[in-house]
Amino acid sequence: MIEVFFLGTGGGAPSKKRRLPAFLIRKQGLSVLLDCGEGTQYTLMQYRLGINSLKIIGISHMHGDHVFGLLGLIASMGLLDRKETLYIIGPKNLKDFLFTSFEYSKFYPQFKIEFINSYEDDEIKISTFKTCHTVESQGFIISEKDRVKIDDKKLKEEGIKDWRIVRKLKEGKSVEVDGRILHPEDYLIVKKGIKVAYTGDTSPCQSVIDSVKGVDLLIHDSTFLKEPSAYTYGHSNASDAAKVALEASVKLLALTHISSRYEDVSMFLKEARKIYNNTILPEDLSYIVLK
Template sequence: MSFKVTILGTGAAVPTLSRGTTSQMINCQQRSILIDCGEATQIQMRKFKVKFQNVQLILISHLHGDHVFGLPGLISTMQLLGRKKALTIIGPKGIKAFLLTQFKIVGLYNGFPIHFSELDEKQEGIIFEDKCLKISTFPLKHRIPTHGYRIDEKPGKRRLNKQAFDQTGVSNSYIEKLLSGADIKDNSGVIVKSEDVTYPHKPTKSYAFCSDTAYHLPIINHIKNIDLLYHEATFIDKEGDRAVETYHSTAKQAAAIALKAKAKRLILGHFSARYKNMETHLEEAQTIFDSVFIPSDGEVFNI
């Protein structure tokens, strides 16, 4: 099954002609998960042919406008297009009031169920889980309560080694149990070990989203060995003082987090509009961590 990340917006604070504000679509195990929803996210979705009616879950990192101002409009459009299936929104305390107050003022009739799950400021651990994946949260370090997210695939079943299984002579009725990892003993007393007739499940993949945050070492415990890490890099090194003042990170700091967490790949984002290009961000990050990417809006990363 595919696990991919579509970067819908890479800019900070305000949208520009070349970069939208923060938003990403995660497609994993036939689940569609939107992370953050900056202004005009639905336009970005149309532009990059992302089907927003398929979104089942929305994760919001924090309540700054460049991460949530697109959410009321997106939900309104979902309703206008006839959506009926439920939507789950997970985010910091206040996300429910933020949305429902606007809906009340403008008289929006919500034609489909929205389930809210609000997080405590310091909450960490699993916040969503089904048979295919689990999502965990952890606190970031920003001016207001801000949450990072980690998405992990769950291991699937083992795969049958048909040639080895056929040689055992046991009934096909035992296959499911063997694929689950259990050993069996048939009615004739024949013992078959799962590992002898099955292949291990395919390796699971993982993705972590860290925006907005100052350089914050405690997050490393939550993103260890991540396959793909997104970490904000609002500034370059010479604006390090500004990063401290605003509780943001530099490209070098993002790279240092990736290195310490033993991430496999790093995506930078949340770039200040003061920069015309991100060459310096890339150069500075690569002095610390090799596998760094500067995404364009609409770019897709397969995990």
């Protein structure tokens, strides 16, 4: 199970209804923040999500609406006496941006900040992919590990009780029993892990399509309605996001980074659903669970 918190679904400048980009992905005890627009820590408080529960922060690119909330968030972590290492995945110049700011503001975190390119543990994997924006940019894929369990019913039907045989099958090894070979694939049930992809800012892009194929949730840039200017600024229209979702065979599309120029956003959903019906338009403080 993966929880997704839509902290900020606007883009460019905040509006009365939509704050700047930020998304929290939670898997059991692991919390990952993707992008950190201005005001993100306030929204975390609204959700009652402790900021020191964040283990990893991913920044898609260095435009201010995606990164200007990071300094304040890290400063608050320090004020709340954080001890644990904070892991950050981001563009090459993010480290200089942060530590230059720390120097000028005379704030020096008393906890370790480690910059990494990817992350993996027993439960989850975080990787990046190239997107097509006006500056160096990347998207993120958070993948839950597949879960493998033994088919106890089948073992019982065949009278297999020896724990040593069961263990070897779980380890993916074939076992000889009474002159016949038991193959692990015949006795293992694999539950595919959930995958969530977030594009950050991007115009329509083959590298995005290739990277997000088959994900359970795609959170895609949808800054504008059908306007050619979207591509000039390295963004996508709602229809572009829908075409990506369709071509990549994703299960659910979430439109985000909605420009503050639009008072009525209902057309975003209508435009996208003409192409890909399984589309949602989350508001700030929306929350979904993927199982």
